[in-house]
Amino acid sequence: xxxxxxxxxxxxxxxxxxxxxxxxxxxxxxxxxxxxxxxxxxxxxxxxxxxxxxxxxxxxxxxxxxxxxxxxxxxxxxxxxxxxxxxxxxxxxxxxxxxxxxxxxxxxxxxxxxxxxxxxxxxxxxxxxxxxxxxxxxxxxxxxxxxxxxxxxxxxxxxxxxxxxxxxxxxxxxxxxxxxxxxxxxxxxxxxxxxxxxxxxxxxxxxxxxxxxxxxxxxxxxxxxxxxxxxxxxxxxxxxxxxxxxxxxxxxxxxxxxxxxxxxxxxxxxxxxxxxxxxxxxxxxxxxxxxxxxxxxxxxxxxxxxxxxxxxxxxxxxxxxxxxxxxxxxxxxxxxxxxxxxxxxxxxxxxxxxxxxxxxxxxxxxxxxxx
Numbered sequence: 001x002x003x004x005x006x007x008x009x010x011x012x013x014x015x016x017x018x019x020x021x022x023x024x025x026x027x028x029x030x031x032x033x034x035x036x037x038x039x040x041x042x043x044x045x046x047x048x049x050x051x052x053x054x055x056x057x058x059x060x061x062x063x064x065x066x067x068x069x070x071x072x073x074x075x076x077x078x079x080x081x082x083x084x085x086x087x088x089x090x091x092x093x094x095x096x097x098x099x100x101x102x103x104x105x106x107x108x109x110x111x112x113x114x115x116x117x118x119x120x121x122x123x124x125x126x127x128x129x130x131x132x133x134x135x136x137x138x139x140x141x142x143x144x145x146x147x148x149x150x151x152x153x154x155x156x157x158x159x160x161x162x163x164x165x166x167x168x169x170x171x172x173x174x175x176x177x178x179x180x181x182x183x184x185x186x187x188x189x190x191x192x193x194x195x196x197x198x199x200x201x202x203x204x205x206x207x208x209x210x211x212x213x214x215x216x217x218x219x220x221x222x223x224x225x226x227x228x229x230x231x232x233x234x235x236x237x238x239x240x241x242x243x244x245x246x247x248x249x250x251x252x253x254x255x256x257x258x259x260x261x262x263x264x265x266x267x268x269x270x271x272x273x274x275x276x277x278x279x280x281x282x283x284x285x286x287x288x289x290x291x292x293x294x295x296x297x298x299x300x301x302x303x304x305x306x307x308x309x310x311x312x313x314x315x316x317x318x319x320x321x322x323x324x325x326x327x328x329x330x331x332x333x334x335x336x337x338x339x340x341x342x343x344x345x346x347x348x349x350x351x352x353x354x355x356x357x358x359x360x361x362x363x364x365x366x367x368x369x370x371x
Contacts, residue, residue, distance in 0.1 A: 033101070033129040033149045035354055035367075036138050037277065037310040037320055043358060045365050047073075047132040053153075056125060062165070064122045068148075073132045078118070080199035081167065082192075083216025083245035086118045091132055093145025099135075101149040103224075103237040105263040105283035108142065110300040110328040110346070116287065119241050119261045123161065123173045123190050124222045126151045137367040138352055140324065152222040152239050154179070155186040167213075168195030175222075183227040183235075193217045200248040210248040218243035232270035239263045255293040262286040275312040281305065295336035303327040320367075321353040 032038050034046035041048050049071060061067035065086050069076040078086040087095040096113030099106065108115045131147040139147060153159075155177030162172040175188030196215040200208055219242050226235035240262045249255040265283035272278050282305045290297040308322035326348045332341040354367035 031129045033147050034131050034135065034138075035320060035356065035365075036308050036322065036352075037279075037318075043363075045363055046135065049130045049132075051128040051130070053126050056122065061122065062169075063118075064120050064125065065117055067122060067128075068117075068130075071130060074130070080214065080247075081196045081216070082169070082194040083118050083196075083218070083243060084199055084214070084247070086116075087114065088117055088148070090130075090146040090148070097142075097145035099139050099142035099147045101147065102239050102263040102285075103152055103265050104149070104267065104281055105237075105265040105285050106142070106302060106304055106326070107261070107263050107285045107287070109287045109298075110302055110330040111298050111332070113142070116259065116261060116289075118245075119218065119243055119259050120150065121171075121190060121192060121218060121220050121241060123171065123192075124152050124188065124220055124239065124241075126153045137369045138320075138354060140348075140350055140369065140371060152224065152237060153186065153188050154224055155188060156184070159188060167197055168215075169193075177224075181228070183225070183233070185223075185225040187221075187223045189219075189221045191217070191219045196246075198248060199246075204248070208248055212246075212248075214246040214248060216243065216245045230270075231272075232268055234266075234268050236266045237264070249293060255291070257289055257291045260286065260288040277310040279306075279308045281307075290335065292335065295334060297333040297335045299329075299331045299333065301329045316357055316359040318356045319353065320356070322351070324348075324350040324352070 029041050029050045030038055031041055031048055031050055034044040034048050041050060051067065056067060059067055059070060063082065065076055065078055068074050068088055073091050075089040076086065078084060088098060089095060090098045096108065100108050100115040129149045133146055135143040135147050153175070155175050156179045157177065159173065159175040164170050171190070171192040173188055173190030175186065177186030178184050194216045196213050198211055199214040202209050221238065221240050223238040224235070226233055243259045244256055245259065246256040263283065263285045265281060267279065267281045269279040285302045287300040288298070305325045306322060308320065311319040313319055328346045331343045334341055348371055350369055350371040352369040354365060357364045
């Protein structure tokens with residue numbers, strides 16, 4: 001069955017006062033998530049927060065979940081300690097109503113529509129852009145509640161880190177990178193092992209509760225490379241995290257799941273003319289989870305391509321237009337029999353555009369999308 005949908009068209013207008021125009025201002029942060037093109041946070045009409053690496057280090061957060069829980073409009077639900085299932089809610093919407101990107105690659109599971117936040121190590125993160133509120137007119141129906149884009153570490157020099165904490169939590173990472181005007185590269189590997197505590201208590205009942213400690217281990221790698229030729233920049237990125245998490249299933253033998261989360265992307269971007277910026281991207285995302293104790297396995301892959309163009313119409317007007325293509329594949333497998341419970345694919349094409357006006361105290365945006 002082929003389904004067509006016309007997604008949310010957003011029109012918003014805001015008048016801003018200039019009472020403090022003469023006061024010194026800090027250089028505004030540039031973000032690319034709200035409208036799919038580079039603009040400063042004060043230029044966009046969306047509610048955007050940017051969390052930098054300096055903010056992460058100053059927060060004292062032990063993982064990404066704790067960091068996101070500090071943000072306004074974000075609620076977090078976790079079922080236990082490190083590695084246990086976690087959901088993120090933005091402005092009260094469902095977890096699968098928040099589009100999650102890693103270096104521009106859509107990373108959510110094609111089976112559930114949600115993302116396994118517990119499998120994204122905080123040490124791999126360079127910055128996070130959080131957009132609250134619907135951006136479906138730019139990104140599609142994944143972005144009903146908002147968009148969270150994670151940018152992985154981009155090292156310039158040597159990096160070495162290690163930590164140890166409660167519940168026998170040990171983590172470390174090492175990497176090296178070099179950056180210049182013509183491009184650069186960055187590579188980091190890391191691991192985290194947590195002894196943990198019991199994921200349930202006696203109230204869960206004898207068929208679930210087991211008083212053992214439920215631990216978590218992961219091993220991760222992030223890499224980036226970029227090369228600039230002429231006005232264009234060619235770049236590529238890799239994120240990969242493999243983990244094992246134990247859980248209570250009422251059996252003296254510890255139940256466990258093995259997980260894999262991966263995002264690979266390539267981009268070509270830069271100005272084609274003085275008034276025309278383009279961004280061409282391709283990528284693939286993968287999420288696997290296998291639970292031998294239950295004989296189940298879930299596999300999810302997503303191949304994607306997008307071309308975004310930003311045209312400067314005048315000193316006060318910009319036009320954004322582009323196309324998206326997604327190929328999703330999901331499978332639920334009976335690992336005892338080696339047969340799929342279900343196996344399905346889905347293709348989706350979309351076109352989108354947005355018209356932005358910033359003229360003195362008047363800011364407006366008109367955007368729409370068709371899938």
